[in-house]
Amino acid sequence: MRTFILILQCQDQKGIVARISDFIFRHQGNIITADQYSTNFEGGFFFMRVEFCVSDDVKKESLNVDFATLAKEFNAHWRIYDKTDNLRMGILVSQESHCLADILYLYNAGELKVKIPFVLSNCLKHEQLVKQYNLPFIFLPATKDDRRENEILERVKNETDFLVLARYMLVLSKDFLCAYSKDIINIHHGFLPSFKGPDPYGEALRKGVKIIGATAHFVNEELDEGPIITQEVECVSHKDSRDDLVRKGRNLENKALANALFKYLDYRVIRHENKTIVF
Amino acid sequence: MRTFILILQCQDQKGIVARISDFIFRHQGNIITADQYSTNFEGGFFFMRVEFCVSDDVKKESLNVDFATLAKEFNAHWRIYDKTDNLRMGILVSQESHCLADILYLYNAGELKVKIPFVLSNCLKHEQLVKQYNLPFIFLPATKDDRRENEILERVKNETDFLVLARYMLVLSKDFLCAYSKDIINIHHGFLPSFKGPDPYGEALRKGVKIIGATAHFVNEELDEGPIITQEVECVSHKDSRDDLVRKGRNLENKALANALFKYLDYRVIRHENKTIVF
Amino acid sequence: MRTFILILQCQDQKGIVARISDFIFRHQGNIITADQYSTNFEGGFFFMRVEFCVSDDVKKESLNVDFATLAKEFNAHWRIYDKTDNLRMGILVSQESHCLADILYLYNAGELKVKIPFVLSNCLKHEQLVKQYNLPFIFLPATKDDRRENEILERVKNETDFLVLARYMLVLSKDFLCAYSKDIINIHHGFLPSFKGPDPYGEALRKGVKIIGATAHFVNEELDEGPIITQEVECVSHKDSRDDLVRKGRNLENKALANALFKYLDYRVIRHENKTIVF
Amino acid sequence: MRTFILILQCQDQKGIVARISDFIFRHQGNIITADQYSTNFEGGFFFMRVEFCVSDDVKKESLNVDFATLAKEFNAHWRIYDKTDNLRMGILVSQESHCLADILYLYNAGELKVKIPFVLSNCLKHEQLVKQYNLPFIFLPATKDDRRENEILERVKNETDFLVLARYMLVLSKDFLCAYSKDIINIHHGFLPSFKGPDPYGEALRKGVKIIGATAHFVNEELDEGPIITQEVECVSHKDSRDDLVRKGRNLENKALANALFKYLDYRVIRHENKTIVF
Numbered sequence A, B, C, D: 001m002r003t004f005i006l007i008l009q010c011q012d013q014k015g016i017v018a019r020i021s022d023f024i025f026r027h028q029g030n031i032i033t034a035d036q037y038s039t040n041f042e043g044g045f046f047f048m049r050v051e052f053c054v055s056d057d058v059k060k061e062s063l064n065v066d067f068a069t070l071a072k073e074f075n076a077h078w079r080i081y082d083k084t085d086n087l088r089m090g091i092l093v094s095q096e097s098h099c100l101a102d103i104l105y106l107y108n109a110g111e112l113k114v115k116i117p118f119v120l121s122n123c124l125k126h127e128q129l130v131k132q133y134n135l136p137f138i139f140l141p142a143t144k145d146d147r148r149e150n151e152i153l154e155r156v157k158n159e160t161d162f163l164v165l166a167r168y169m170l171v172l173s174k175d176f177l178c179a180y181s182k183d184i185i186n187i188h189h190g191f192l193p194s195f196k197g198p199d200p201y202g203e204a205l206r207k208g209v210k211i212i213g214a215t216a217h218f219v220n221e222e223l224d225e226g227p228i229i230t231q232e233v234e235c236v237s238h239k240d241s242r243d244d245l246v247r248k249g250r251n252l253e254n255k256a257l258a259n260a261l262f263k264y265l266d267y268r269v270i271r272h273e274n275k276t277i278v279f
Helices: A016-026 A060-074 A098-108 A124-132 A149-159 A174-180 A200-207 A242-265 B016-026 B060-074 B098-108 B124-132 B149-159 B174-180 B200-207 B242-265 C016-026 C060-074 C098-108 C124-132 C149-159 C174-180 C200-207 C242-265 D016-026 D060-074 D098-108 D124-132 D149-159 D174-180 D200-207 D242-265
Strands: A002-011 A030-039 A045-054 A077-082 A087-093 A119-121 A137-139 A162-165 A184-188 A211-218 A228-235 A269-272 A275-278 B002-011 B030-039 B045-054 B077-082 B087-093 B119-121 B137-139 B162-165 B184-188 B211-218 B228-235 B269-272 B275-278 C002-011 C030-039 C045-054 C077-082 C087-093 C119-121 C137-139 C162-165 C184-188 C211-218 C228-235 C269-272 C275-278 D002-011 D030-039 D045-054 D077-082 D087-093 D119-121 D137-139 D162-165 D184-188 D211-218 D228-235 D269-272 D275-278
Touching: A002 A016, A002 A060, A002 A269, A016 A030, A016 A045, A016 A060, A016 B016, A016 B030, A030 B016, A030 B030, A045 A269, A060 A077, A087 A098, A087 A149, A098 A124, A098 A242, A098 D098, A119 A124, A119 A149, A124 A137, A124 D124, A149 A174, A162 A242, A184 A242, A200 A242, A211 A242, A228 A242, A228 A275, A242 A269, A242 D242, B002 B016, B002 B060, B002 B269, B016 B030, B016 B045, B016 B060, B045 B269, B060 B077, B087 B098, B087 B149, B098 B124, B098 B242, B098 C098, B119 B124, B119 B149, B124 B137, B124 C124, B149 B174, B162 B242, B184 B242, B200 B242, B211 B242, B228 B242, B228 B275, B242 B269, B242 C242, C002 C016, C002 C060, C002 C269, C016 C030, C016 C045, C016 C060, C016 D016, C016 D030, C030 D016, C030 D030, C045 C269, C060 C077, C087 C098, C087 C149, C098 C124, C098 C242, C119 C124, C119 C149, C124 C137, C149 C174, C162 C242, C184 C242, C200 C242, C211 C242, C228 C242, C228 C275, C242 C269, D002 D016, D002 D060, D002 D269, D016 D030, D016 D045, D016 D060, D045 D269, D060 D077, D087 D098, D087 D149, D098 D124, D098 D242, D119 D124, D119 D149, D124 D137, D149 D174, D162 D242, D184 D242, D200 D242, D211 D242, D228 D242, D228 D275, D242 D269
Parallel strands: A087 A119, A087 A162, A119 A137, A162 A184, B087 B119, B087 B162, B119 B137, B162 B184, C087 C119, C087 C162, C119 C137, C162 C184, D087 D119, D087 D162, D119 D137, D162 D184
Antiparallel strands: A002 A045, A002 A077, A030 A045, A184 A211, A211 A228, A269 A275, B002 B045, B002 B077, B030 B045, B184 B211, B211 B228, B269 B275, C002 C045, C002 C077, C030 C045, C184 C211, C211 C228, C269 C275, D002 D045, D002 D077, D030 D045, D184 D211, D211 D228, D269 D275
């Protein structure tokens, strides 16, 4: 048996679920799990994720062809993924290595179903860590004044299906985002929408908040404004110094990013306008 | 338009979702939200909750008749609820009033979609609180030695669809459970399966745990062993006295019980063996 | 034995703890619990809370006189409270009653060690709830255009030691704050510093956050900018409607406000610049 | 300036704090932070942790001699630590490597102020990970039937100040504990006191709990019964498979163990009977 995942979104309308589940039934498939959601309060959008298994004979190509006809009727935006196909994830990282280390550990442990074509950094020091996992390390000494986005683009454009900014501190330009045009997931070390920008822990300290957070989100053209995927929080007190916030924050960042990647790699994250549906 | 909720469970088999969504489609219905779950690891059980709306012409009786034929094929255990029909909830309470007060506040605020035929207690002091909400109060001075279950049964048997033990400290006998034979939801002031029995806070204190909890669960024949619906936790430290635990616990108990009731009254809780599926 | 609480803050300097604990020892007192904190990173401020018991013979007045001499040496800001003296808390409330109901329940249960001289509201509907607890209810139909702050001030100025805004939706003017000049605790239904202003749940929904919060804080001249005392958070998802956020938020607001009041009434909250030390 | 930490416990009695802070004052010291706690409900025990700095001239030896006289009066159990002295932590690990990897990452990042003389395991596969950090790896193929405790003891007895069982799945015998006679910290992958023993996730699954946890605790002669230091929890649902629990649990275990070690290495954990005071 082979397992496929169908992701679909369209205007809400009668009979979608019936037609889709009938489509699977007619292909002798069995629904393993199905999630759906309708935004009746915002103009009626419909979102669905169906994980189903079919006989080994059924090819993805023929599923695609067959489903295209059906999807046309609903004017749906959709895609079918083979569960065994792993996405290619490019990792960009600057100074801080904790998220990188956590991702590589999870990858190595078989927890993250993903291919990692390379880790790209403007800090040479991560080379050893990356090499331990037998992954290619690309050292590209980009700076605020020379972001070298063309060189980055050259590497990521064809070799990756999406990017992870595992504490990459250089802002990517609109041109880069436009040219890359695939998903980019960022981990922000603050509880968005509070504390955007480069020093969220300092601001949390000055503000005297009693809870800090971390946020994994898609990158869009507005800094730290893209659709939120996951958030994690932890209590702090007046006793916590900046170092304490940074230390507690690391755990939050690791957890928020790992959870976002688990969901994303299982095709459970759907972007819709400036928000996400996370099944 | 009228909204119905279908709850169904059966052995997992191909095409169930397709058949059910087709059933709704053929009745000109639209699926508002659907949840499903299969336990492939435990012998393959299938659970579904579908909320759908149909024209006002469609009667629940005819839906029931039509669906019965379909359900028979799957050998399914099922039920269709009219979303506007409120269940009748009997409340039993002993000494502690915080859960009772919280439930009545939420009921009065229109948050809990439920009818409350009466509050029954062995403590006369709750009469004033109950009367404020214009609800009948039944004083029945049951004790450990004389639980007066026959009198309780007489009241609850026909007048209620389910019971809530809002800190009711007398254990209900097997005979009572058998005779009542409908759902009974209990709030336990401890993090089950730890700390069963009457003094969970004292035990938490003696044990020196760093987190305490509360658990809302269905009552079955084993004390504090029934299927868990919701749990809530909070951090404690060596500084917390018994009074502190009790105070923090009250908030947990209110929250766990209220959340359990919200889910239950929206028909989102399915019992399966000694566990629950909470959609 | 009588129990007193000393609160003190001053520039950090050698020997403060030694001198203070010696002061208590010389009065035949025993320290029940002591908390202290120094901000070595912000210019060296020192904060202390000492709870100690002394013989019934020792009068608060003489303690005050004796301690004044010592405090002068440290140039400290300080105060000694008799643990059995309850503060007088004025409550202001607008439309939403859940925080009011929770506070009154806790007050009635003996949990909040406080006197409540009155509840003041621009909504007549809360009268019944307040009367149930045998507390005076003041109906003052203030509006955005006519805040009637003079009348409020007249009532609160002498009859209260501090105010609680239990979801009071009219902004208090600088003049009012200046004239009242005592502590005012507000519950904000959002996770500050995000989502200031009157519609935090709507903004949380539009922003698609995955966690919502509530914040109890002191009121100062900037709207929703005063020192934070407590914060509470809870997870939400794309499925949660505005009503769901409001419902979940109520629990957070109750909890954040109740916790803030417990700490405040036990003299555990010290304001320092735009932050709080909460022992 | 040098920083010392005094840890003390004794029967509660008048004037302890005064005498101790006076002691520090007389040595021209300044208290950086002080925590204390009295168990007035359990027979009156007193616990204190004072962090203070003194001139470089002051030697630990002379502090020890001077304080011994004072401590004798209180019949106190006490110890003074030099903050710059790092404890020697031996790590024992079996099959699972996530806690080991996390500890080594934190150690390497300078977060854990500790010396690691070696990592000892019955799994050869961890050698590479340990070698990356230039730490000695000891392979000792102990099994349930041949625990080789004498060989372990030989290594740990003199070379370590305490042990961490970073998922070490062989139970240590009473004889071993007795012979080692220093602190041993274990991470248990369950929310104690629930789910003792080797398969807490399986039991959590069978029981259908809605929250799982991890517990860091001192090892004593009863399996998974020693004093709890830290606990961490996370929500689960009916959807979570065993693998999901294990995955979520890893994060909890890392966090609980790291937090316990941070506290322990800062001398903030005091054992008292079967509980801990964590300042």
